[in-house]
Amino acid sequence: xxxxxxxxxxxxxxxxxxxxxxxxxxxxxxxxxxxxxxxxxxxxxxxxxxxxxxxxxxxxxxxxxxxxxxxxxxxxxxxxxxxxxxxxxxxxxxxxxxxxxxxxxxxxxxxxxxxxxxxxxxxxxxxxxxxxxxxxxxxxxxxxxxxxxxxxxxxxxxxxxxxxxxxxxxxxxxxxxxxxxxxxxxxxxxxxxxxxxxxxxxxxxxxxxxxxxxxxxxxxxxx
Numbered sequence: 289x290x291x292x293x294x295x296x297x298x299x300x301x302x303x304x305x306x307x308x309x310x311x312x313x314x315x316x317x318x319x320x321x322x323x324x325x326x327x328x329x330x331x332x333x334x335x336x337x338x339x340x341x342x343x344x345x346x347x348x349x350x351x352x353x354x355x356x357x358x359x360x361x362x363x364x365x366x367x368x369x370x371x372x373x374x375x376x377x378x379x380x381x382x383x384x385x386x387x388x389x390x391x392x393x394x395x396x397x398x399x400x401x402x403x404x405x406x407x408x409x410x411x412x413x414x415x416x417x418x419x420x421x422x423x424x425x426x427x428x429x430x431x432x433x434x435x436x437x438x439x440x441x442x443x444x445x446x447x448x449x450x451x452x453x454x455x456x457x458x459x460x461x462x463x464x465x466x467x468x469x470x471x472x473x474x475x476x477x478x479x480x481x482x483x484x485x486x487x488x489x490x491x492x493x494x495x496x497x498x499x500x501x502x503x504x505x506x507x508x509x510x511x
Contacts, residue, residue, distance in 0.1 A: 289333065293326060300326055304333060304340050304351050312340040312351035443467065444483075465504065 292303040300322055304312040316322050331342045331349075340351040441456060442463040454475030456462055462479055464470060466486035474495035476482055484490060485504030496502055 291333075295323065302326070302342070302349070302351060304342070306335070306340075311354040313354055314342070314349055314351040316349070446470075 289307065290305040292305070294301045294303075295318055298318055299315045300318045302314045302316070306312075325347065329344050329347070331344055331347075334341045334343075338353045340353075342349040342351055439459065440461040440463070441459050444463050444465040444467065446464070446467045446469070453470065453473070457476055457478045459479065461481040461483075462476065463483045464473075464487055465483050468487065468489050470487055471489045471491070473482070473484065473487075473490055473493065477495045477498045479499050481501040481503070482496065482499050483503040484493075487504060493502070
């Protein structure tokens with residue numbers, strides 16, 4: 289007869305091997321009471337059918353017959369230990385991968401937030417510059433229209449459309465060369481000198497007959 293007792297973290301495994309190499313075993317919880325009982329008690333063993341009764345005067349345990357040999361059982365147990373270790377390793381790798389993915393996602397989200405903030409700041413800056421540009425255009429237009437008492441006004445190559453161009457009808461000389469946004473000059477008939485060189489969008493100068501000197505559209509005036 290051989291008795292083998294092993295203590296795992298959770299269980300106490302009791303194995304009994306009789307003279308015919310028949311194996312019996314029992315697993316009980318590994319706690320202080322059971323551990324003390326197993327270590328300090330002398331048990332008796334009696335066969336009863338297909339089980340072994342392990343007892344003293346107070347305690348009784350029943351060991352069941354194993355369906356495989358003890359060597360097979362040891363091999364299976366070792367395989368289970370290996371599989372458990374591999375499973376723990378896989379769980380740890382999955383946990384590490386999840387943590388890494390979370391870090392990557394957080395970094396991508398932070399980068400996206402940074403890009404959005406930069407775009408928003410750029411839009412704010414662009415809107416501010418556009419507002420400033422519009423205000424400057426309004427100021428320039430106002431400045432031009434305030435020059436009605438000046439002798440000579442030169443606004444050549446002006447890229448904006450001047451509103452109320454007729455208010456410049458009282459100046460002596462007006463230079464509008466290359467102002468392609470001007471299309472109507474009918475209100476400038478009282479000028480002495482008017483230069484429309486390069487003003488390609490003006491198609492009618494019939495109202496400029498009183499202009500003393502018309503430059504740039506003479507042929508059209510003659511027509």
